[in-house]
Amino acid sequence: DTAVSQTPKYLVTQMGNDKSIKCEQNLGHDTMYWYKQDSKKFLKIMFSYNNKELIINETVPNRFSPKSPDKAHLNLHINSLELGDSAVYFCASSLSGGPSYEQYFGPGTRLTVT
Amino acid sequence: SQQGEEDPQALSIQEGENATMNCSYKTSINNLQWYRQNSGRGLVHLILIRSNEREKHSGRLRVTLDTSKKSSSLLITASRAADTASYFCATFYSGGYQKVTFGIGTKLQVIP
Numbered sequence: 001d002t003a004v005s006q007t008p009k010y011l012v013t014q015m016g017n018d019k020s021i022k023c024e025q026n027l028g029h030d031t032m033y034w035y036k037q038d039s040k041k042f043l044k045i046m047f048s049y050n051n052k053e054l055i056i057n058e059t060v061p062n063r064f065s066p067k068s069p070d071k072a073h074l075n076l077h078i079n080s081l082e083l084g085d086s087a088v089y090f091c092a093s094s095l096s097g098g099p100s101y102e103q104y105f106g107p108g109t110r111l112t113v114t
Numbered sequence: 115s116q117q118g119e120e121d122p123q124a125l126s127i128q129e130g131e132n133a134t135m136n137c138s139y140k141t142s143i144n145n146l147q148w149y150r151q152n153s154g155r156g157l158v159h160l161i162l163i164r165s166n167e168r169e170k171h172s173g174r175l176r177v178t179l180d181t182s183k184k185s186s187s188l189l190i191t192a193s194r195a196a197d198t199a200s201y202f203c204a205t206f207y208s209g210g211y212q213k214v215t216f217g218i219g220t221k222l223q224v225i226p
Contacts, residue, residue, distance in 0.1 A: 004156075033214075041200060043157075043216040056212050090156055102147060105156035 003027050004106040006091050012112045013081060021076045021109045023091030031055075032074035033092040033103065034066060043090070049074050050096075078111075086113045120203055120220040128225050133190045135220040137203030138183075141213070144206050146179055148188050151200045151219070160188075160201075195226045 004025045013019055025032060033056075034046040047066040048056035054066070063079040078085060091106040121136045137146070145164045149157040163170045163179045163186065170177045176189040190197055200219040207213040 035216075040218070041151075042218050043202065045214045045216070048212065048214070056214065092157075102159035102162055103157075104159070105149075107156045108154075 004091055004093055004104050006089075006106040006109050008109060009107065010110050010112075012114065014114055015081055015083060017081050018077070018079045019081060019111070020078070021089055021091075021111070023074050023076070023106060025072055025091075025093040025104070025106075027093055027095075027104060029093040029095050029104070030071060031094045031096060031101075032068065032071075033094075034074065034076050035090040035092065035105075036060075037088045037090060037108070039087070046076075047074075081111075081113045083113050086111055120201070120217045122220060123218065124221045124223075126223040126225065127193055129193060129195055131193055133193050133197070133222055133224070135188045135201050135203075135222070137186045137188070137217055139186075139203075139205045139215070139217075140184060141205075142207055142209070143181075144208050146177075146186050147204045147206065148175075148177060148186075149202045149204060149216075151202065153199070157202065190222075193222075193224045195224050198222060198224045 007022045031050045033048045035043050037043045046060050049068045051071050052068045065077045067075045088108045088110050090108050092103040094103045095101040147162045148160045151157045161172045161177050163177050174191045179186045200221045202216050202219045204216045
């Protein structure tokens with residue numbers, strides 16, 4: 001059984017489009033995260049939600065909007081896609097909103113903007 | 115340098131040898147974690163060390179933390195070809211606000 005799943009695995013789209021990436025965890029965790037990994041493998045946190053409440057919101061363009069319908073899901077919606085948005089996006093979850101717990105990562109979504 | 119910066123950025127060793135990776139950070143932390151990422155995959159948690167701990171072991175892994183020097187090291191003993199991956203350190207802080215920072219990673223190649 002997949003603990004943290006993301007769909008789609010690959011996403012190729014044109015500049016200006018709007019797209020969403022879905023994430024689901026079946027671990028019963030309270031906290032979920034979105035990370036962006038660029039071509040140099042640098043991993044940067046974008047958002048963190050604890051039980052549907054936003055607790056970390058790093059400096060990301062407001063074209064990126066996380067949506068958490070329930071604590072098992074954290075979707076990422078991106079408006080007006082730009083070339084620089086091309087990256088691998090990882091969803092993760094952890095047991096608690098605090099930093100004391102390990103994070104479980106999804107397999108990633110490779111977004112290519114042309 | 116960036117918070118959670120690993121050193122070296124790339125390391126190539128023979129199977130059976132030990133591999134040591136270092137991580138430096140700049141700000142206060144609650145804990146530091148090491149993760150492994152195989153090519154094209156998500157990150158997998160390896161070990162967590164709290165700010166009041168100095169050393170921790172898990173199987174062939176040994177992690178040290180020196181908060182006075184703001185540095186940590188990950189030692190993998192008796193390396194195997196399957197250890198070939200990128201290794202990231204991540205610092206976590208929670209004190210009024212939460213901060214999570216990953217380093218740029220060390221790419222380890224273990225040659226059979």
